[in-house]
Amino acid sequence: MPESSVFAPQYASIPHRDHTAELGMWVFIATEVLLFGGLILAYVVYRHAFPQDFAAGSRHTEIVIGTANTAVLLTSSFLVAWAVEIFSPATAKIVTRLLVGAACLGLAFIVLKGIEYGKEYDEHLVPGIDFQFPGPKANGVQLFFIFYFIATAIHALHMLIGICLLITLAVICQRAPSTRHRTALHSAALYWHFVDVVWIFLFALIYLPGRSTS
C-alpha cells in the first residue's frame, strides 16, 4: 500500500489528520441523532395520544419484510465492520469484496422497502396519495402511516448515500488503497452503523406495536 506522506497543511501529522476526520464524523452523527430524534419525538407524542390506532396501524405493516430487512442490514453492517478490521495492503482484494457485498445488501434493503411500499399502496395506506381506512381509527392510523413513510423515506435516503460511499471506497480499495483510506473507510463505517442503529429503532417503533394482541 503506497503511503502518501502528503497531508493538508492544517494538520501536524497523518495520525492528527485521521483523528480529526474521525471526530468530524462523530459530530456529524450527533447532528443526525437530533434529526431522527425530532421525528421520533413527534411519533412518540402521537402514539401516546392514539395508542390503539397506532397499534392498529402497526398491524398493517409487513413485519416479514421488515424483519428480513433488519437481518439484511445487520449482515451488511457486519461485512463493513469486518472490512474495517482487516484493512491492510495484503487484504485489499477481500476488503473490496466485503464492501461490494455490503453495498449489495444495502440495495437489497432498498428493493425490499420498495416492495413493501408497493403493497401499502395496493392496500390504500399511503396518506396524501391514496388512503382509505374503515372505522373510527382512521385518523390515528393515518398519522401512523405519515410517520412510517417519512421516517422510512429519510432512512432510505441515508441508505442510498451510504451505498454510494461504500461503492466509492470499494473502487478506491481495488485501485490504490493507502492509509488515508483507512480513515475514510472507518468514517464511512461509522455512518453505515449509525444508519443501521436508526433502523433498529424504527423497526421497534413501526413493526412491533400491537403485535402481541389483536
Next chain:
Amino acid sequence: MSAKNYLTADFTLRSWFLTTDHKRIAILYFASLIFFFFIGGAAATAIRIELATPQADLVSSDVYNRLFTMHGIIMVWFFLIPSIPNTLGNFIVPLMIGARDLAFPRLNLMSWYIFMLGGCVTLFAILAGGVDTGWTFYTPFSTLYSNSYVIVAAAGVFIAGFSSILTGLNFIVTIHRLRAPGLTWYRLPLFLWSLYATSVILVLATPVLAITLLLMATERFFGVGIFDPRIGGDPLLFQHLFWFYSHPAVYIMILPGMGVINELVSCFSRKQVFGYKFVAWCSLAIAAVGFLVWGHHMFVSGQSLIASLVFSFMSFIVAVPSAIKVFNWTATLHKGSIHFDAPMLYALAFIGLFTIGGLTGLFLACLAFDVHATDTYFVVAHFHYIMVGGMVTAYFGGLHYWWPKITGRLYSEYWARTAAILIFFGFNLTFFPQFILGAEGMPRRYHVYPPEFQVWNVLSSGGAAILAVAYLMPLFYLGYSAFFGKRAPANPWNAPGLEWQTSSPPPEFNFAPQPVVTREPYQYNERFEAEPQNA
C-alpha cells in the same frame, strides 16, 4: 509590498470561488451577508414608512404581511445566524488558535455554496410573490390557509440549515484538534469559547428545524394532517418543535456577539477579562440551559400551567450566566485604562443595549406579565434590543476591531466613531418607543393602528431613518479604507492574541513558524507596550 498575503496570492475569479482558504471564504460570506442585510433592511424600511401613519397608505395588509415575513426570514437565517460565526469566526478562529486553516477547508467552502443555494431559493420565493406566514411558519396557517410561497421559502431555510450545521461541525472539530502547542482550553480567548458553545447549538438544534420544516412542508404539499387537529394532529406540536430549534437559535444569534465583546472590552481597557473561567463556562451554560426554555414562547398557547411554570423558571435561570457576563465586563472596565476607539464604542453600546434587552426578557419570562405583552410591540422591542442592539452592534464592533487584520488597512477613526454613535442613538430612538407602544397594548404585525399610537410610531420611524443612514456609513468609509486606507501594522491595537502575531493581512497559511503558546490570554499589562512592531 513584501511577501504575498492571502489577498494578493492569486487574483483570478477561480481562485476566489474555488478557494479553500478560510480567510477568503470569510470574505465570500461577508459579501453575501452585506447583500442579505440590505435586503432585510429594505423590508424593515418599508415597514417603518408604512407605520409612520395610522392608516394604510403605502402597502395593503397582505403586502405588509409579506414584508415582515421577508424581513424576519432574511434577517434571522441569512444575516444574524451566519453573521459573526461565518465571517469573523471563519477568519479569526484558525488565526486565534495558531492553525493554518479550519479542520475541513473543503467542507467550509461547501457550506458557503449551500448557504448561497438556500439564499437563492429564498430570494426566489420572495420575488415570486413572497410569504405571509411570519418567519415562524405557524401551522395551521402555513399548511392550510396561506396562499403564498411557503414551501419554497421553507426549502430555502432548510437548505441554509445544512450550511449552519457544517460550519458548527467545522468549528467544533477545529477547536478540539487544531490548537497550537501550549494552547490549553483555559488559554483560549473567550471568543472561541463562545463560538464553541454556538457551534454545539448549531449542530444539535438545526436538524430539529430541518425535520420540523419538512413535516410542515409535507403537510402542506400532500394535504395530510400532521399538525391538523381535524384529523388528530396537534398544532402545538409544531410550535414545540419549532421553538426547540428557534429558542436556542436566539443564543446562536447572541453568543458570538458576547464573544466579540470579551475581546473588545479587554483590549480597550488594557486588562484581562475579569473572571475568565466564569465567562468561559457561562457560554456553555447558556448553550445548555438555552435548550430548556423554548416553552416561554408558548405561554398563551394553551400549554399546561405546569409546563409554563417550569419554562418560566428555566427562563429566569438562563438569564444568570448572561448576567454574570455583563457583570464581568463591567468589572473588567473597572480601573482599566479605557480607550474610546470605535470598536470600544460598539462594545459599550452592546453592554448597555444587551442589558436592556436581557432585563425586558425577564419581564417576559414572568407568566403574569407575558400574558399582557404577548404579541405586542414590547416583544418586538425586546428581541430587537438583543438581536440588533446586541448582535449587530457586536458584529460592527468586531468588524472594526479585526478590519486591519482582514484588509491590511486602517479605517478613518473619525467616521467610525461617528457611525458608532449614530447607530447607538438611531437604534434607541427606533426601538425604545416600541417598549412604550407594547406596554400600551399595540399589537405587532398590523399595518394600521389607532391614532393615539402615532407619536411613538413617528419617533420610531424617525429613529429608523437615522439607523439606516448609520448602517450605510461603514459601507463607504470601510469600503474606501479597503482600497485607499493607510497600511495597517501587524498589531495596530497592541493586543496579545495570536491573530495579531502574523502580518496584516495574513499570508495564505497564516503563520510561517508554528506559534507556541506559553501564557493565558489577555496579558495586556506586561510586555506588549514595549515590543517592537513589524509592519
